[in-house]
Amino acid sequence: MRSQMIQFKNVMRNYNKTFNVDAVILGYGAHLHDIDQRVNSFLANFILCVCAASFLITIAFLLSIVNSTALLIYFSLVFLFSTSIIKLVYCAIEFQNINPFLFIFNSVMSMILVTSSMSVILLKLRTQFLQNRNIKQALASVLDQIYSQIQTNFMIVVTSWLLFLSDVEIVNQFGYILFFNGIIMTLFVVPFGFVSLFCLYSHIGLWPYKKLVALGE
Missing domain, CATH: 1.20.5 (Single alpha-helices involved in coiled-coils or other helix-helix interfaces)
Structure with a gap:
């Protein structure tokens, strides 16, 4: 036994x-x-934000180059709140444990940071262009600021990506919010150089500057 x-x-x-x-x-x-589900859900959310924002970004920069910083501020509000709505709806479905008030706060802070930084860059670009009447010098005067902004946003994205894959819920949510903060700012800054370069070199919307130059002469 x-x-x-x-x-x-x-x-x-x-x-x-x-x-x-x-x-x-x-x-x-x-x-x-x-982890795979988190990444796939994030990618779907990211694609939605990019598709919804591309058209608004293009219009915002085209009109801001033509007229003034007021149009840039207006369309930046439209763009940021549009992406905020997409984020809130998507997260309510996929990430029900994330506090929506944090996303609202994140969107407002992103709006303030992006609008202020881009308004300063655009104002400097327009001022340099009107003073020197030289497109290349005007672009060269703001390239350092644009590069610095992109570099900062890239570091935010990389840092938040690591936090996003964490098992700790608070860290995960913080990384998710920080990631979209960096993504929104990067989406708003990166097209600035390309669209403004396209606008200036193809002479789209340069008639206000030509009128000012003619009046100055």
Whole structure:
């Protein structure tokens, strides 16, 4: 009887080892699946934001080059609140445990930071262009600021990406919010150089400057 009990105990011990190994494998697989689901959900959200914002960004920069910083501020509000609506709706479906008030706060802060920085850059660009009447010099005067802004936003995106993959819920949410803060600012800054370059070199919307130059002469 004793030998049978020892034999049964050994069998159960081996079974427990196998069960523990299987549990670890299943748990690790579930962890990888959770990370994969987070990344896929994030990519879908990111694509939605890019598609919704591209048209508004183009119009904003085209009109801001033509007229004044007021148009840039107006369309930046439209762009940022549009992406905020997309984020809130999507996160309500996919990430129900994330506080929507944090996203509202994040959107407002992104709006303030982007609008202020881009307004300063645009104002400097227009001032340099009207003073020197040279497109290349005007662009050269703001390239350093644009590059610095893009570099800062890239560091925000990289840092928040690491936080986004964390298992701690608070860290995960903070990384998610910080990531979109960097994405919004990057989306708003990156097209600035290309669109403004296109506008100036193709002479789209340069008639206000030509009128001012003619009046000055």
